[in-house]
Amino acid sequence: DVKVTQSSRYLVKRTGEKVFLECVQDMDHENMFWYRQDPGLGLRLIYFSYDVKMKEKGDIPEGYSVSREKKERFSLILESASTNQTSMYLCASSLTPVDEQYFGPGTRLTVT
Amino acid sequence: AQSVTQLDSQVPVFEEAPVELRCNYSSSVSVYLFWYVQYPNQGLQLLLKYLSGSTLVKGINGFEAEFNKSQTSFHLRKPSVHISDTAEYFCAVNGGGADGLTFGKGTHLIIQP
Numbered sequence: 001d002v003k004v005t006q007s008s009r010y011l012v013k014r015t016g017e018k019v020f021l022e023c024v025q026d027m028d029h030e031n032m033f034w035y036r037q038d039p040g041l042g043l044r045l046i047y048f049s050y051d052v053k054m055k056e057k058g059d060i061p062e063g064y065s066v067s068r069e070k071k072e073r074f075s076l077i078l079e080s081a082s083t084n085q086t087s088m089y090l091c092a093s094s095l096t097p098v099d100e101q102y103f104g105p106g107t108r109l110t111v112t
Numbered sequence: 113a114q115s116v117t118q119l120d121s122q123v124p125v126f127e128e129a130p131v132e133l134r135c136n137y138s139s140s141v142s143v144y145l146f147w148y149v150q151y152p153n154q155g156l157q158l159l160l161k162y163l164s165g166s167t168l169v170k171g172i173n174g175f176e177a178e179f180n181k182s183q184t185s186f187h188l189r190k191p192s193v194h195i196s197d198t199a200e201y202f203c204a205v206n207g208g209g210a211d212g213l214t215f216g217k218g219t220h221l222i223i224q225p
Contacts, residue, residue, distance in 0.1 A: 040217060103156040
């Protein structure tokens with residue numbers, strides 16, 4: 001079974017802090033994605049990566065950056081956390097861009 | 113860019129009744145369509161997918177969906193729901209690009225005893 005793990009289920013940070021969210025997949029997938037999920041808005045794509053050291057902006061990249069140094073790991077970075085970044089963050093991976101995506105359990109981030 | 117519309121934000125249904133969750137997408141030459149389910153405090157789990165072939169797709173937990181190209185729809189159905197089907201359901205589309213899936217805003221299925 002494909003497994004996608006995220007470093008934390010719940011995280012509380014203060015405004016202005018630098019925040020790292022880690023995602024690891026164990027199926028040698030080329031493609032990895034970061035979404036945020038907010039009530040009534042569904043999932044919105046923040047960044048994606050189709051290869052090591054490659055990254056592309058999604059629909060809402062402002063205030064975020066990413067890092068993919070190894071194929072299995074995709075990190076989301078909030079350079080200076082703000083209260084409007086309080087959200088559920090979901091990581092996913094897929095073998096090809098059109099294949100189904102496998103999701104991690106999510107990280108619920110609260111910025112105070 | 114692709115867009116997905118889930119027409120109902122909430123659908124209440126009595127247990128053992130049939131249900132249909134509606135999904136429409138913006139037109140594209142080729143599309144790949146997915147339905148995901150999210151149980152409380154969990155990630156998303158794939159219910160079913162349409163990549164090509166038969167327009168009627170069967171998934172897990174007794175769900176099925178029908179791809180209708182002329183109506184640009186991919187509605188999800190189940191003939192008899194169970195209390196354990198209470199969850200958020202997301203329709204998603206990929207238009208063949210490298211940027212992954214575009215999701216609808218979700219439909220909360222509420223099963224009433």
